[in-house]
Amino acid sequence: MTPAQWNTFKRAARGEKLDAIPMALIIDSPWIPGYLGINHMDFYLNPELWFESHLKIHREFPDIMFVPPWWMEYGMAAEPSVLGAKIQFFPGNTPSDQHMLARIEDIDNLPAYDVEHDSFMAMTLHRMRMHRQRILDAGHTLPLAVTRGPVCTASFVRGVTELMMDLVENPDYAHKLLDLCTRMTIDWLKAQVSALGPTVEGFLLLDDIVGFVNEEHYMEFCHPYLKRICDAFPKDWIKIYHNDASIEKCLEHLPDVGFHVLNWGKHTDIADVKRRVGNRLCLMGNVNPLEIMAKGAPEQVRAATLDVLEKSRGENIILSVGGGTSPGTPRENILAMQAALAEYNA
Template identity: 85%
Template structure:
């Protein structure tokens, strides 16, 4: 992402795009998609810094008009957050790493090790790579405006297990709060450590937490909203705060603006027209073309039609075009190009309509 593209993203996130400004296209990409797309081994992608750099550079050069969120994502899959709490991480040659739950009894939460984001496990390695690679990325004409982290419920589920955590909310809420509080502190510390490592170009963060979508509204208000708000409140008010949840957003949607988020990237389950009707101009909507059945597995014609459907339902306001979540493994270049083509068609048609409207008024 170039500095100019980041400026465009910020304007869109703050709902400051003018009628005449084109709608941008932003995609969440990294290890779920990039190694397979480029035909490289996941081990090599994570562990060969030169290959990692050239992989990202190739993607930026191949799709120069797309805003990647976050750009140059320095991570080891989802390993960083659970690893510093003591979870065992398994690596695979053809898939992202996976974690093994370590908290068999939530009452044993006090046995989890004290964490140190600067020196522990995959966080330490990630921060080192950020410092090592930062200047080279900036010298390429790109910028590094975003830190990224998994959210508190997502991280809690890494160490406890999703089903177990959902049961804890009902059967042992005090311990559940204690675990979520720990994971909230970890999230804040992790984002701040990344901001220090990446330097003054950082002006926002991406928070990914699908597990929030597994609870009802009452549990969202008790176990999610206060912690999400705490994370947003821990950073400058003018930072861009992006929330990703491609599970369900039905029970939390109206509350997310009050948590402090500017941008919502959500899944395929909820139509953009319904989302827009519920939050109006309180959030910028980053979505939500079906990423798997359409963008990964459909034809370019199907992708083109689905993209136009999302754009038309958005009415061209308060939207950053994207897929409903991250780019799915196996997504081909021609389907990404089809999204770009549909957006170009829509932006051109929108510009003509504005021009004609202005002409009629003169």
């Protein structure tokens, strides 16, 4: 993402009327290695290959804003690893974590975390410092810190089913775990800001597990913690929320959290989202990422893209897929999405 593209993204996020609707995609290790035909382990552990991979994609699609740009990540390893979860890596796939809180009460015995020096957070921060100036010298900017959200991280270390049961059967300890994950999330974002420097003006928070609860549980176990994270950073920062599970129970509440941009999944039609939140959020979406973008034909991509754009009425939208860019998404479908956007903008 160039500084000019970031300026466009900021304006769109704040609800300004633009001359043309922009396009943004979330890309990371589920898509990049397969698209470029490289090994996941090499992508994570070879700094030169990682840099050249991102540079190649930025040059191949210069008119797309990648959010976040130059994402330095080890799949979903950083957040659970700093709390002690075991991480497994594979040559042909993203890493996985193993739950480490067999009893939620074991949270009382966890050692203190250190985001600067523990596990994959330490490695990620080192890579940020290693590559930062080189990225800036290439004409790009690094405007966003990135984190998994507190409910998502809690599910990594506890297990999704177990966490959902805790909300009902052991709510005090569920709050204790979520408080820990929230504090760690804020510290993790601040550490990234320090590593990336003064170009940072916002963050992307990804938390799909929020979509697994009802509205009552959202208001008790999700909303306060998400708001604490947003409130910990400057009010004028751009705060992006990703949830491609379900947004049905939390949608109307998300603007009150402090988010500016919502990237959501394929399950809720953009017309319904727009009806429910009006112009309180900029909508980043939501062409079907799997059945259409990854598996469909270009003509299907064109039709789906135009459908999203027409239902948006061209207001408060950044065109994207409904979530991250799925593994296997081909070049021709990305180009078809761009072409449909150009057609609509014209």
